[in-house]
Amino acid sequence: MVLTPATDPTPLARNADGVVLVRGTRVTLDTVVTAFQQGATAEEIATRYPALRLADVYGTIHFYLNHREEVAAYLRQRDDVGAAIRQENEMRFGQRAWRDRLPRRAGRQ
Template identity: 55%
Template structure:
């Protein structure tokens, strides 16, 4: 028997909105890298995210380790985008004024 050694592609795909997901799941590359950096083992990651396959988690971590600079740049970009969305949401939905707007509504309903 001969062992065929074939390089396999990483189980990663990019969605239409530019998010990298692992395997056929909704779990993101961001998530895997984050919990890996926190010290989680591959088995712990699969336990936390049961939709993942163990082999896909190993392959994703191997991809990260082999392409750290590119992945870190991607993660940095995603972090910046998230901060921009938070700023936009905060500007559109000011949390400080929310309580002030809701209290009169509550009072109106109690009176009726």
């Protein structure tokens, strides 16, 4: 038998909103990369997120290490989108107005 190294595709996929997820899960690339950057091992990440297979965690880390600049740009874009959504929600709802509505929704005034 001869071992032929396979070229496995990356375990990542983009959803309809453009968010990169570990294929077959709802765990984002952001989540895995952040945990890895904070010093978590692949095994620790797989334990924290049971939906992830260890091989997919390694594949995601492999992708990150080979595409650091592109991943960094993607993460900055995600941060910008998140900040814009937060700002829009604060303008639309305001923190004070949101807190004021909570007791009314619970039936208290």
